[in-house]
Amino acid sequence: MTAQIRPPRRLQSFVCGAWVNGTGEGTPLLDAATGAPVAYIDASGLDMAATLAFGREKAGPKLRAMSFHDRAAMLKALGLKLMEMKEEFYAESLATGATRADAWPDIEGGIGTMLTFASKARRELPAGRVLPEGDVEPLSKDASFSAQHILTPLQGVAVHINAYNFPIWGMLEKIAPSLIAGVPCLVKPASQTAYLTELMVRRIVETGILPSGALQLVCGSVGDLLDHVTGQDAVTFTGSAVTGRKLKAHPAVIANATRFTMEADSLNACLLGPDAAPGTPEFDLFVREVAREMTSKAGQKCTAIRRAFVPTQHMEAAIAALRDRLDKALPADPRSEGARLGALASLAQRAEVRARIAELSAEAEIVSGDPEQLRMGAGDAERGAFLNPVLLACADPGAATAVHEVEAFGPVATLMPYGDLDEGVALVNRGKGSLVASVFTHDPAVAEAGVLGIAPFHGRVLIGNRASAKSSTGHGSPLAPLVHGGPGRAGGGEEMGGMRGVKHFMQRTAVQGAPRLLSAVTGRWVEGAPSRTEGPHPFRKSLAQLRIGDRLSSAPRTVTLEDIEHFAEFTGDTFYAHMDAAAAKANPFFEDRVAHGYLVVSFAAGLFVDPAPGPVLANYGVDRLRFLTPVYPGDALSVTLTAKEITPRANTDYGEVRWDAVVTNQTGARVAEYDVLTMVAKTWPLPA
Numbered sequence: 001m002t003a004q005i006r007p008p009r010r011l012q013s014f015v016c017g018a019w020v021n022g023t024g025e026g027t028p029l030l031d032a033a034t035g036a037p038v039a040y041i042d043a044s045g046l047d048m049a050a051t052l053a054f055g056r057e058k059a060g061p062k063l064r065a066m067s068f069h070d071r072a073a074m075l076k077a078l079g080l081k082l083m084e085m086k087e088e089f090y091a092e093s094l095a096t097g098a099t100r101a102d103a104w105p106d107i108e109g110g111i112g113t114m115l116t117f118a119s120k121a122r123r124e125l126p127a128g129r130v131l132p133e134g135d136v137e138p139l140s141k142d143a144s145f146s147a148q149h150i151l152t153p154l155q156g157v158a159v160h161i162n163a164y165n166f167p168i169w170g171m172l173e174k175i176a177p178s179l180i181a182g183v184p185c186l187v188k189p190a191s192q193t194a195y196l197t198e199l200m201v202r203r204i205v206e207t208g209i210l211p212s213g214a215l216q217l218v219c220g221s222v223g224d225l226l227d228h229v230t231g232q233d234a235v236t237f238t239g240s241a242v243t244g245r246k247l248k249a250h251p252a253v254i255a256n257a258t259r260f261t262m263e264a265d266s267l268n269a270c271l272l273g274p275d276a277a278p279g280t281p282e283f284d285l286f287v288r289e290v291a292r293e294m295t296s297k298a299g300q301k302c303t304a305i306r307r308a309f310v311p312t313q314h315m316e317a318a319i320a321a322l323r324d325r326l327d328k329a330l331p332a333d334p335r336s337e338g339a340r341l342g343a344l345a346s347l348a349q350r351a352e353v354r355a356r357i358a359e360l361s362a363e364a365e366i367v368s369g370d371p372e373q374l375r376m377g378a379g380d381a382e383r384g385a386f387l388n389p390v391l392l393a394c395a396d397p398g399a400a401t402a403v404h405e406v407e408a409f410g411p412v413a414t415l416m417p418y419g420d421l422d423e424g425v426a427l428v429n430r431g432k433g434s435l436v437a438s439v440f441t442h443d444p445a446v447a448e449a450g451v452l453g454i455a456p457f458h459g460r461v462l463i464g465n466r467a468s469a470k471s472s473t474g475h476g477s478p479l480a481p482l483v484h485g486g487p488g489r490a491g492g493g494e495e496m497g498g499m500r501g502v503k504h505f506m507q508r509t510a511v512q513g514a515p516r517l518l519s520a521v522t523g524r525w526v527e528g529a530p531s532r533t534e535g536p537h538p539f540r541k542s543l544a545q546l547r548i549g550d551r552l553s554s555a556p557r558t559v560t561l562e563d564i565e566h567f568a569e570f571t572g573d574t575f576y577a578h579m580d581a582a583a584a585k586a587n588p589f590f591e592d593r594v595a596h597g598y599l600v601v602s603f604a605a606g607l608f609v610d611p612a613p614g615p616v617l618a619n620y621g622v623d624r625l626r627f628l629t630p631v632y633p634g635d636a637l638s639v640t641l642t643a644k645e646i647t648p649r650a651n652t653d654y655g656e657v658r659w660d661a662v663v664t665n666q667t668g669a670r671v672a673e674y675d676v677l678t679m680v681a682k683t684w685p686l687p688a
Contacts, residue, residue, distance in 0.1 A: 032097030035383030043220025059184035059213030072121035097343030110169035143528035153182030156232030164190035177501035262491035273441030299411035332377030356408035425453035433488020459486035
């Protein structure tokens with residue numbers, strides 16, 4: 001076992017386009033498992049006002065000039081490069097006390113989160129620089145005045161102040177949505193593990209993929225940084241609630257209404273359903289999950305289970321099952337072979353956890369583990385920040401206080417009994433707001449009551465049972481498409497959540513005006529904006545030729561009773577309103593037998609398609625389909641098809657075209673409206 005792979009280095013900050021040293025001597029950062037110095041950290045003397053200005057003025061315009069798809073492609077390229085370097089990050093991560101299994105969510109999970117954001121942005125966001133939100137709101141009867149909500153990037157810097165426990169994931173899960181939004185980032189990692197963040201930022205800078213100033217790093221105290229934030233900046237914070245509240249109350253943050261989102265203390269809970277008795281798969285899953293959350297990352301996860309609730313009659317069985325698992329979890333130097341439980345981040349952190357255990361012990365009994373006497377695997381018990389898992393049991397959680405308020409940020413959890421499900425839900429909610437809770441049950445009624453009861457107090461709820469056991473990502477795994485945050489004491493923030501996270505760094509604006517000008521702003525055709533019918537059929541145009549507003553207005557086609565009956569027989573859709581005149585007339589919506597809605601859509605397709613091979617390669621769906629007016633035998637249908645939005649796809653020979661389709665009858669009444677989605681070649685013929 002090699003305790004120290006290289007001499008300690010002096011960490012630098014990356015600001016204003018250069019790597020710079022602080023002016024002080026630096027504070028030593030020690031290896032969590034060996035106590036040996038890893039690095040020295042100091043950021044004194046940095047000009048924080050200039051650093052923020054550099055991001056705003058140097059990187060901001062470059063990022064905003066890129067499209068959403070350009071930024072997503074940039075992050076994809078960066079993520080793939082970083083994945084190639086992952087072994088270097090794993091080696092550096094050993095000093096944090098994390099085993100390889102514990103480092104996986106931080107390193108590959110962090111890079112994977114960035115790649116997920118890049119992929120979702122390419123699929124879900126337009127190819128332009130403006131994100132229209134919702135439908136156009138008509139504000140006049142003649143469609144000459146309308147409104148559209150749009151989202152545009154803030155013209156400031158996203159300041160990300162991160163915690164020590166996930167030095168890579170904590171950075172990447174925040175900068176990914178910021179950069180996709182078009183906002184440059186300044187990252188301030190927690191000092192204890194900043195050497196791992198600094199290493200990754202060095203490698204990011206070396207790739208040359210990001211524009212200068214798009215990512216800056218401060219290793220050490222941020223000094224007067226917050227004095228210089230504006231209303232165009234955003235601040236995100238992960239850490240203690242005490243520190244978070246102090247930062248949120250900073251005069252500049254308040255005066256400028258600077259966006260501030262916080263992820264703070266979280267007494268996450270796990271509830272064993274009344275149906276999940278010992279011997280059921282759900283009981284076993286509950287035990288496994290509680291033990292895993294206590295020992296994964298040595299319990300240093302903001303999502304870890306701190307409170308576990310079981311029906312009173314199952315307390316002894318739960319204690320015995322958890323004790324059996326936890327007794328086998330021996331802390332060890334993560335460099336040792338077979339290490340499964342690593343060290344806490346520092347000796348100071350271990351002392352903090354022990355102090356919190358002492359507070360909990362005033363209301364709960366330690367039933368497994370000894371916080372003072374170590375049972376070790378391989379490693380230095382004197383210099384390493386090791387701690388055995390500690391399980392407490394509180395007999396009367398209703399009368400207790402500390403178990404619902406004190407978080408021991410380590411391999412510690414408290415097991416508590418409840419009577420009926422209502423009491424269990426009430427006890428879970430005494431955490432006053434958490435990132436995540438889980439309910440283990442196989443009973444749909446318990447799942448419904450449990451989830452609805454605790455959801456207002458939690459950002460995420462996991463339902464665990466036998467059906468999802470093999471595929472479930474588990475209680476403590478934040479996922480890029482889902483919200484990561486929670487109400488109340490958890491900070492009230494919402495990170496990630498797919499494109500919801502991107503929108504946090506954008507300004508929502510209601511734009512009012514003439515449709516032609518709204519279309520120019522959004523890059524999307526708006527009803528009432530100019531259209532063009534000249535030239536070849538729109539389906540004969542490749543993306544190189546097609547323009548927003550290109551339109552086809554078809555000749556009419558009359559719907560006959562024979563058409564309706566043939567469609568009914570051919571499809572098997574013999575719903576009475578299509579086949580029985582008396583029954584149709586008794587329906588409050590119809591005057592007689594009506595045509596099928598999908599017959600209308602099928603006829604519309606026949607009216608607007610060009611059948612010969614051409615640039616339109618495939619129809620892959622419709623959005624927003626609505627049937628507005630019944631169609632009766634003898635009605636004549638026409639369709640108007642307008643190119644609404646054009647989205648080229650990178651690294652392919654085609655792109656997506658969204659067409660606005662409106663079907664009308666002989667009186668001009670709208671029969672149906674919807675968006676048609678097609679894949680269209682960028683050029684035609686396609687390259688050989």
